[in-house]
Amino acid sequence: MMPATPPVKSLPPWAVWVIGVALLGAAWGVVQLTPSDDAIQAPFVVAASVGEKATARAFDVTVTDPRLGDTAFDQKGWYGDGTWLVVDIEAESRQVEQGALLGNIVFVSDGVTYTASERPSSALPLSLRTGIPQTGSVAFELPEGVAQRPGVIQISLDIETRLDSLVEVPIDLAELTRHDDVEMRATGWTP
Amino acid sequence: MDAVSAATWLRRNALALSAVAVLLPVTAAVVVGNEWWSANSGRDVFPVTVAEGESARFGGISWGPARASDAEPGENAELPPRTKVIAVDIPVDRHGKATTCTVTGLRETSGAQREWQVDTKTTDWNYRLQTFCKSESTVESGQSGPFTLSLPFVVPDDIDGPLAVDLVVIDELPRFLRVEVTP
Numbered sequence: 001m002m003p004a005t006p007p008v009k010s011l012p013p014w015a016v017w018v019i020g021v022a023l024l025g026a027a028w029g030v031v032q033l034t035p036s037d038d039a040i041q042a043p044f045v046v047a048a049s050v051g052e053k054a055t056a057r058a059f060d061v062t063v064t065d066p067r068l069g070d071t072a073f074d075q076k077g078w079y080g081d082g083t084w085l086v087v088d089i090e091a092e093s094r095q096v097e098q099g100a101l102l103g104n105i106v107f108v109s110d111g112v113t114y115t116a117s118e119r120p121s122s123a124l125p126l127s128l129r130t131g132i133p134q135t136g137s138v139a140f141e142l143p144e145g146v147a148q149r150p151g152v153i154q155i156s157l158d159i160e161t162r163l164d165s166l167v168e169v170p171i172d173l174a175e176l177t178r179h180d181d182v183e184m185r186a187t188g189w190t191p
Numbered sequence: 192m193d194a195v196s197a198a199t200w201l202r203r204n205a206l207a208l209s210a211v212a213v214l215l216p217v218t219a220a221v222v223v224g225n226e227w228w229s230a231n232s233g234r235d236v237f238p239v240t241v242a243e244g245e246s247a248r249f250g251g252i253s254w255g256p257a258r259a260s261d262a263e264p265g266e267n268a269e270l271p272p273r274t275k276v277i278a279v280d281i282p283v284d285r286h287g288k289a290t291t292c293t294v295t296g297l298r299e300t301s302g303a304q305r306e307w308q309v310d311t312k313t314t315d316w317n318y319r320l321q322t323f324c325k326s327e328s329t330v331e332s333g334q335s336g337p338f339t340l341s342l343p344f345v346v347p348d349d350i351d352g353p354l355a356v357d358l359v360v361i362d363e364l365p366r367f368l369r370v371e372v373t374p
Contacts, residue, residue, distance in 0.1 A: 096306045098296065130305045131347040132271050189271035 043166035056165030069182030109151030136187030250360030259372035265315025
């Protein structure tokens with residue numbers, strides 16, 4: 001003969017409602033906490049200010065001396081008229097030289113991305129050396145209106161930044177003095 | 192289900208349960224191992240280390256004994272500030288074959304394990320010195336026989352202590368040769 005089953009105690013109706021609402025609230029919370037599809041593949045942002053060394057996964061980089069001008073010129077006789085933002089960068093790889101090609105430097109303002117110009121002779125792309133810093137300039141040719149706005153310089157090895165380090169250096173162009181000519185330095189070993 | 196019937200069920204299904212216990216981990220290991228192999232079999236993963244001052248045979252080639260020293264760059268060299276040139280000489284004998292080899296780089300064997308590639312340009316290195324194992328066509332034109340790899344590396348001048356040169360012989364991957372040297 002089967003043993004007698006203990007009597008089943010049921011919860012009071014109000015408790016059922018409280019638990020139900022609590023579970024709904026918890027489910028809403030989990031949905032809020034879940035990263036979006038983009039966030040799962042987002043780059044790891046390394047924030048730095050002008051003049052501060054940023055340490056990314058594979059390289060160190062320092063952005064210095066941002067300057068605005070109507071004409072940019074390099075050390076090989078090239079010059080171009082327009083609205084130019086020129087910055088100096090100093091960079092080295094942290095561990096390996098193989099594959100350490102610094103190839104993506106852009107300026108982002110109001111969600112619009114401006115790639116560094118390929119017209120002048122610049123530090124882009126820069127083949128990084130382990131523990132041996134190199135210095136050079138990059139130039140961004142911008143629409144006139146952007147010269148009054150804040151923006152961010154983004155630096156990474158590759159255009160493909162997903163799940164890799166992305167250095168971000170904010171620059172407010174409105175705070176920069178506008179020059180007639182801005183000079184780009186030759187790319188070479190950091191003295 | 193009470194304790195007696197649970198024990199009965201376990202006994203009746205013992206064979207199937209032990210098969211699952213074996214097959215599940217084996218399946219997982221085979222799948223993971225297969226993926227790992229297809230991703231890494233063409234890469235330099237397992238070092239075959241040659242201790243300092245010793246010789247070894249690897250990939251049908253006799254290597255060593257290797258020697259590292261601080262070296263003078265060529266006369267047109269423009270070395271970066273605060274750097275020096277380390278030259279690593281590795282005697283190589285391919286025993287009449289023309290097995291090619293490539294140099295991955297010079298690396299620290301401890302600490303940050305930083306790595307530098309061969310740099311003949313910055314060092315203005317003597318172009319007559321061999322910096323890689325030349326291919327078959329060159330050997331056939333009369334350059335067979337033992338020779339010495341003479342590899343220049345530009346490194347920060349605070350580098351000392353044990354280093355190693357990594358060399359790859361394609362047919363031996365994922366094994367590769369790590370020759371230890373101290374400048």
